[in-house]
Amino acid sequence: SHISTYNNYGGEIQTEKVKIKRNSVRVKKSTCALPLLHAHYYSSGQLTNCGCVDANGQGLIIGDGKNSSFRKDWESERRQRILSSFAKGKPPQLCQNCNAYRPLTYLGADVFKRVASSSRLPLEFYLNFFGG
Numbered sequence: 001s002h003i004s005t006y007n008n009y010g011g012e013i014q015t016e017k018v019k020i021k022r023n024s025v026r027v028k029k030s031t032c033a034l035p036l037l038h039a040h041y042y043s044s045g046q047l048t049n050c051g052c053v054d055a056n057g058q059g060l061i062i063g064d065g066k067n068s069s070f071r072k073d074w075e076s077e078r079r080q081r082i083l084s085s086f087a088k089g090k091p092p093q094l095c096q097n098c099n100a101y102r103p104l105t106y107l108g109a110d111v112f113k114r115v116a117s118s119s120r121l122p123l124e125f126y127l128n129f130f131g132g
Contacts, residue, residue, distance in 0.1 A: 030103035031086045032095060039074065041065055047073050049082050052100050059094040 032050075040051025045066040054060040060082060063073025073079070085091045095101065 028086055028091050028095065028101055028103075029089055030105065031083050032091070032098075033102040033104050033106045034100060035060070035079075035083060036104075036107075039070075049079055050095075053094050053098045059092050 034052045035050040038051045039062075040048050040054075042048070042057050044057070045064050046057050046061050047063045047065060047070065048054040048057055049060040049062045062076055062079040062082070063070075065073075082092060086095070
């Protein structure tokens, strides 16, 4: 596997048995790009704004597919509060401890410029995107 360093899932994983990527000391004032890309439904029907860090559904839930549509949840006030919290310097606790943080400028990185919607993603995309 190309992945040799693992994420900490918002500080949930703390072990010496596997190599966890260190949480760089970055000021997270730019909205993280991952909540713009990684919404995730749990088997319970709950929708998290970031499946990358909120693996257990304990902090970034923005809706429930049993009670509302994806679009309604995606456009919800709860989601907007999560996204705008970065600019206020107070991102959710999971995000504060997350080592997968990528600022919005990340979406302008070279790896995204070579992506075409009708073609397979190059291996370079995964290497850079997942940081492995």
